[in-house]
Each structure stands twice: as structure tokens, then as C-alpha cells.
Amino acid sequence: MTLYILCFILFLVGLYGLLISRNIIKMVISLTIVEVSIFLMLILIGYVSGGIAPVVFDSQVLENKLVVDPLPQTMVLTAIVIALATNSMILTMAIRIYKKYGTFDIHEISKLKG
Amino acid sequence: MDTETYLIIILVFMIVMAIAAIHARDLLSSVIAQGAIGYGLVLCFLLLKAPDLAIVQIVAETITIIIMVAVLHDSTRFETRFPICRRDIVNYSAAFVLAGVLLYYFVHAIAVLNPFGEHTLRMSEAYVYQAIEATGATNFVKGVLWDFRALDTMGEAAVLFTTAIGVLAILRLKGKKQSNQ
Structure with missing residues (x-):
């Protein structure tokens, strides 16, 4: 239970950063923190204490042994790669915004838009 | 420990x-x-x-x-x-109020989850115990990723490809010239 709550506090710190920061780079970093907390939450739910990692050499190893759930691990593997892709997309847009307006501050940008 | x-x-x-x-x-x-x-x-x-x-x-x-x-x-x-x-x-107070409300509901919501380390395999049991016979994969994560749920992986590859095209389109400095000029 403590682990789940700590993981959710990490999520809340990321959400707080998204709401209060005015800098685009800091917003991207906060988004990354939120992503990290969600990945960790899914893996925490799938953990079986005393289980072995889901890599074996033949099926006899599996007898009388617990295995960590491989399904959340697969889903998180997909999600990590997609998070990398979206992050690089956001950072590309951020650098274009900087080239156009000369600042990362969102209030300044909305003022300059006129 | x-x-x-x-x-x-x-x-x-x-x-x-x-x-x-x-x-x-x-x-x-x-x-x-x-x-x-x-x-x-x-x-x-x-x-x-x-x-x-x-x-x-x-x-x-x-x-x-x-x-x-x-x-x-x-x-x-x-x-x-x-x-x-x-x-x-306004932003700070909204962030703190939202965080407090979410934390309150989260603490009540995790009561239905299994405690840490006592997860029961439901659907994944088939993936774990049939992986070696059905796919020949000794790494179950790769067995699920490339065989049982290969369509998801194809979607992931499509997302990556689309992002690469998007990044190229945004980063390109000059626009393409029109052919009739």
C-alpha cells in the first residue's frame, strides 16, 4: 500500500509541475514524470513476491515456481517507446516555438500573439 | 532488507x-x-x-x-x-486542491487492488504456460509482444513512423517548391 501511495505522489508532483510551470521545457519534464509514475504503477501491480523474471530456458524450470506477470511488462514496453516518440515530437515543436518567438515562457508567447 | x-x-x-x-x-x-x-x-x-x-x-x-x-x-x-x-x-491553489482530492480518492480506490506482491495471474497464465509450446519463445515478454499480441506491436511501429514523419515535417526549414512555378 505504501508503494502505491508513493507512486501516486510522484504522479501528483508531475501534475503539479504541469499546472504551475510557465516554461515549455519544464512542462515536458513534468509530463515525463507523470509517464514514469504510470509505468511504475503498472509494474508494481503485476509483481508477484518470490516470482522469477519471465525469462526461462526450458519448461521444467516453471514447475513449482511463481512467475512475474509478463502482460503489464509488455504493455509498458510499448508505452515507453511511444512516450519517447511523443516527447521528441513535443520537443521539436518547442524548438520551433523558440525560433519563432525567442522565449519558452507561455505567457510571453500568448502576449506576443497579439 | x-x-x-x-x-x-x-x-x-x-x-x-x-x-x-x-x-x-x-x-x-x-x-x-x-x-x-x-x-x-x-x-x-x-x-x-x-x-x-x-x-x-x-x-x-x-x-x-x-x-x-x-x-x-x-x-x-x-x-x-x-x-x-x-x-x-490561481494556478497554485488549483494544483494543490486537485492533488488533495485525487489523493483522497486514490487511497479509497486502491482498497480493491491486491496488496503489493500478491498479484494473481489471470489472462497471463495462458501466456506464461503456453509460451514455450505455442511460440517457442523462452522470453515471455517477447513472446507476448511478437506473437500473441503482434498486432499491437504493429500499431506501435505505425506510431513511431508517424512521429518520425512529423518531426521531419516540423524541423524542415524550407518549404517544398511548387512544381508549376
Whole structure:
């Protein structure tokens, strides 16, 4: 239970950063923190204490042994790669915004838009 | 010490680093703190018996840091600071109220989850106990990824491809000339 709550506090710190920061780079970093907390939450739910990692050499190893759930691990593997892709997309847009307006501050940008 | 204690220590470190990343004055230190969070996640994955994820996360985190440092190198390291205005006070209070409400409901919602470490395999039982006969894969994560749920992986590849095209389209400096001119 403590682990789940700590993981959710990490999520809340990321959400707080998204709401209060005015800098685009800091917003991207906060988004990354939120992503990290969600990945960790899914893996925490799938953990079986005393289980072995889901890599074996033949099926006899599996007898009388617990295995960590491989399904959340697969889903998180997909999600990590997609998070990398979206992050690089956001950072590309951020650098274009900087080239156009000369600042990362969102209030300044909305003022300059006129 | 057992796994749970180690995980609690790493998670507290990650939370401290997250607060440091949000409140740092220099954007480069924010990026470094974000790297600390990412590598803390790698340690958590290793403790939670997920070696594939640890490998993928360490690569993804390194690439993210390289891209972020490249962006900062091309722009500015320093965040412009302004005195607190009324809009900031609204933002801060909204953030704290939202965090409190979400935490309250989360504590009630996790009562239906199994406690940590007592997960029961439901659908994944088929993946674990049939993987070797059905797919020949000794790594069950790869067996699910490339065989049982290969269509999902194809969708992931499509997303990656689309993002690569999008990044190219945004970063291109000159527009394409029209052919009839």
C-alpha cells in the first residue's frame, strides 16, 4: 500500500509541475514524470513476491515456481517507446516555438500573439 | 532488507528529484534531475524482475536526455523569472486542491487492488504456460509482444513512423517548391 501511495505522489508532483510551470521545457519534464509514475504503477501491480523474471530456458524450470506477470511488462514496453516518440515530437515543436518567438515562457508567447 | 524497502527508498529519491526538477532555476539542472528519475525507474524495474523493461528504459532515457540537451544548446538555459501575479496564485491553489482530492480518492480506490506482491495471474497464465509450446519463445515478454499480441506491436511501429514523419515535417526549414512555378 505504501508503494502505491508513493507512486501516486510522484504522479501528483508531475501534475503539479504541469499546472504551475510557465516554461515549455519544464512542462515536458513534468509530463515525463507523470509517464514514469504510470509505468511504475503498472509494474508494481503485476509483481508477484518470490516470482522469477519471465525469462526461462526450458519448461521444467516453471514447475513449482511463481512467475512475474509478463502482460503489464509488455504493455509498458510499448508505452515507453511511444512516450519517447511523443516527447521528441513535443520537443521539436518547442524548438520551433523558440525560433519563432525567442522565449519558452507561455505567457510571453500568448502576449506576443497579439 | 526486502524488495519493498529498497523500492520505497528509490521512490522517495525519485520524488525528491521530481520536486528539484520542477523548482530548479537552471533548465539544464532540471534535465539532469529528470535523468535521475529515469535511471531510478531502471533500478525499480530491475528490483521488480523486469529486465527487458530496464534495458528499454535505459536506452529511451538516454535518448530523451540527449534530445533535451540538444534543444537547450540551441536555445537558452535560463528560465525567465517574473513576480507572482494573480494568475499564478490561481494556478497554485488549483494544483494543490486537485492533488488533495485525487489523493483522497486514490487511497479509497486502491482498497480493491491486491496488496503489493500478491498479484494473481489471470489472462497471463495462458501466456506464461503456453509460451514455450505455442511460440517457442523462452522470453515471455517477447513472446507476448511478437506473437500473441503482434498486432499491437504493429500499431506501435505505425506510431513511431508517424512521429518520425512529423518531426521531419516540423524541423524542415524550407518549404517544398511548387512544381508549376
